[in-house]
Amino acid sequence: MKTFFAGLTIASLAVAGVATAQDAPFAREIKARQGIMVYRAMQLGVLGGMAKGEVEYNAEAAQKAADNLVTAVSIDASMLWPKGSDNSANPASTALAAMWEDGSGIGDKAKALNDAAAAMQAAAGTGLDGLKTAMGPVGEACGACHKAFRVPTN
Numbered sequence: 001m002k003t004f005f006a007g008l009t010i011a012s013l014a015v016a017g018v019a020t021a022q023d024a025p026f027a028r029e030i031k032a033r034q035g036i037m038v039y040r041a042m043q044l045g046v047l048g049g050m051a052k053g054e055v056e057y058n059a060e061a062a063q064k065a066a067d068n069l070v071t072a073v074s075i076d077a078s079m080l081w082p083k084g085s086d087n088s089a090n091p092a093s094t095a096l097a098a099m100w101e102d103g104s105g106i107g108d109k110a111k112a113l114n115d116a117a118a119a120m121q122a123a124a125g126t127g128l129d130g131l132k133t134a135m136g137p138v139g140e141a142c143g144a145c146h147k148a149f150r151v152p153t154n
């Protein structure tokens, strides 16, 4: 019985996935960019856990997370952000249309994260103090862009 229900759930999910991809505008682009964001958050989670003392500092793990973060912010995701793929077009997205307006400053906000992630990459493996110092600017860069260009989530 258990197996039957498990199979049913997977089948329903697959059908729902197909319907979404066909019906909702830019569903694949939105899914892909959200996946990249979640991946960034996972790397930041490793670094943040060490910065807060929840996880013991480990130079190798910290360096790996910082390297991964740099990779994730360096990826060319331009094709994942077509104009018109904001929250008003598809509620699966929390991106605000303001992002795409001329002079929105989105590029500067993205660059601020690239710079902060590069500084983290240089510092993360050198010791806990360096990691902690680099943490602030990374968190601020994520937060500043979300504050400006995401539907408030709470």
Ligand code: HEC
Binding pocket: 030, 033, 034, 035, 037, 038, 040, 041, 042, 044, 092, 093, 094, 095, 096, 099, 106, 109, 110, 113, 138, 141, 142, 143, 145, 146, 149, 150
């Ligand atoms: C230049 C702007 C910008 C920067 C910088 C940025 N984000 Fe985002 N982030 C967004 C936007 C816009 C969305 C909404 C995407 C959507 O739903 O279409 C988002 C969504 C997210 C989400 C939700 C994904 C989901 O499943 O809905 C997470 C998690 C996230 N970002 C983490 C991060 C982390 C961690 C950083 C920093 C390392 C970061 N972001 C930096 C713009 C940014």
